[in-house]
Amino acid sequence: MTNRRHLVIPGIIVAVLSVIWDLMVALVLNIPPGYATTTAADQTVTSQVFAIIAGDVGMAVVVFGLYFAIQFSRRGSVVDYGVASRARSNVPLQAAWIGSSFVLVMFAAGFGVVELEGQTAPSLVVPASALAAGAQHDPLIVQVIGQQWQFTYRYPQYGGFETQQLRIPTDRLVQFDVTSIDVTHSFWAYQLGIKLDANQGSNNVGYVYVTKPTLINVRCGELCGLFHGYMTNVGDQAGQALSPSDFSSWLSYAEATYGPEAKNLPRFALVYYPQPLIFAP
Ligand SMILES: [Cu+2]
Numbered sequence: 001m002t003n004r005r006h007l008v009i010p011g012i013i014v015a016v017l018s019v020i021w022d023l024m025v026a027l028v029l030n031i032p033p034g035y036a037t038t039t040a041a042d043q044t045v046t047s048q049v050f051a052i053i054a055g056d057v058g059m060a061v062v063v064f065g066l067y068f069a070i071q072f073s074r075r076g077s078v079v080d081y082g083v084a085s086r087a088r089s090n091v092p093l094q095a096a097w098i099g100s101s102f103v104l105v106m107f108a109a110g111f112g113v114v115e116l117e118g119q120t121a122p123s124l125v126v127p128a129s130a131l132a133a134g135a136q137h138d139p140l141i142v143q144v145i146g147q148q149w150q151f152t153y154r155y156p157q158y159g160g161f162e163t164q165q166l167r168i169p170t171d172r173l174v175q176f177d178v179t180s181i182d183v184t185h186s187f188w189a190y191q192l193g194i195k196l197d198a199n200q201g202s203n204n205v206g207y208v209y210v211t212k213p214t215l216i217n218v219r220c221g222e223l224c225g226l227f228h229g230y231m232t233n234v235g236d237q238a239g240q241a242l243s244p245s246d247f248s249s250w251l252s253y254a255e256a257t258y259g260p261e262a263k264n265l266p267r268f269a270l271v272y273y274p275q276p277l278i279f280a281p
Contacts, residue, residue, distance in 0.1 A: 010067040017063065018056040025051045033193045036214035036241065038127055040193030046115055053104065125207045126173055139175035139207065142168060145272065146178070146185030146198035149227040151218060158251060160268040161258040166218060166239030169247035170210045178204040181272040185231070186221035189239070195221050203270040210241040 025031065031047045033040040087093060143154040145162075154162045166189070168174045178187045178196040185198040191214050196206045216239035220231035233239050242250060266272070 006068075006071065010064045013067075014056075014060045014063045017059045021055045021059065022052050025055065033190055034214075036191045036212060036216075037193055037208045037210050038125055039208055040191060041211075042115065043193050046111075049111065050108075053107075057104070125209045127209065127211065130171065130209070139173040140169060141175045141177060142166070143268075143270075144176050144178040144187045144196070144198065146180040146187065146220065146224070146231075147182050148225050149220070149231040151185070151187060151198075151220070151231070151233065154268065155251075155254075156268050158255055159259050159262055160265070161255060161262045162265055163254060163258055165233060165237060166216055167247065167250050167254070168208075168210060168216075168239070168241050169244050170213055170241050171244055172209070174208050174210070176206045176208070177270060178206065179271050182274045183224050184222050185224045188219050188221035190217045190219070192216060192241075197222065201271050201273050212241075213243055213246075214241045215239070216241060 025048050029051075031044050031051065033043055035041045035044060141156055143156060144166075145152045145154065150164065151166075152162050152164055153166050154160055176187065176194070176196060178198045179202065180198040180200045182200060184200070186195055187198050188195040189208075192208045192210070194206050194208055196204045198204065216233070218233035218239055220228055222228075224231065
C-alpha cells in the first residue's frame with residue numbers, strides 16, 4: 001500500500017461520517033434553545049456551528065487514531081522510531097497540522113467577536129427585516145420581580161398590574177427590568193434565550209424580540225433557598241409569547257382582572273429592597 005492510501009482511506013471515512021453528523025446537527029437534532037427569539041436563534045446557530053466543527057474534528061482524531069493504531073501496530077516487535085522522526089521532519093504534514101489549528105482558532109475568535117458585538121445593543125436584537133418595515137422602537141416594558149419563591153410580572157405601561165404568569169407579544173421589542181425583593185434570584189426564560197440575575201436594590205435590563213408564538217418555561221437560575229427548585233413557571237404555568245392581537249386581548253383581560261389589585265401593591269419602582277431594611281443586631 002502506498003503512503004498516500006493511508007491518508008485517503010481514513011480521510012474518506014471521516015468525510016462520510018462528517019456529512020452524516022453535519023446533516024444530523026442541521027436537520028435532526030433539536031439543538032436548544034430553538035428559534036423563538038432572535039437571541040435564542042443566535043445561540044442555536046452558534047451551538048450548531050460549533051457542534052459541527054467539534055464533531056468533525058473529533059471524528060478525524062478518532063478515525064485517524066484508530067486507523068493508524070490498527071494499521072501500524074506490530075505486536076511484540078521492536079518500535080521503529082524512524083517513523084516518528086520522519087513524521088516530525090515531514091514539512092507538508094507539519095504545515096497542514098499548524099495551518100488547520102491556526103484556522104480553527106482564528107475562526108473561533110472571529111466568530112465570537114462578531115456574535116458578541118451583535119448582542120450589545122437592544123436595536124440589534126430587532127431583526128433587520130422588522131427594522132426595515134418600521135418596527136416600533138418603544139419596547140413593551142415588563143418588570144420581573146423575584147421573591148422567595150416565585151416570579152411575578154408587572155406591566156408599568158398599563159397601570160402597573162401584576163401577574164404570576166408571563167405574557168409578551170411577538171414582533172415587538174420587549175424590555176425586561178429584573179429585580180428582587182429579597183435574596184438573589186435569576187430569571188431564566190429558556191425559549192427566549194435569556195437569563196438575567198434578579199438582585200435586590202438593582203435593576204437588571206435585558207431585551208428580547210420574539211419572532212413566533214411560543215411557550216416560555218421560566219426557572220430560577222440562582223440557588224435562592226429551600227424551594228428554589230420549585231421556583232418555576234412551567235407546564236400549565238408556563239409563560240406565553242402571543243401574537244400581537246392575542247396579546248392585546250390578553251392585556252384588556254388582565255387590566256380588568258388584575259388592575260383593581262394594583263392599588264394594594266407597593267408603588268411601582270424600578271428597584272425594591274428587602275423589608276425591613278435594618279435588621280436587629
Ligand atoms: Cu429564586
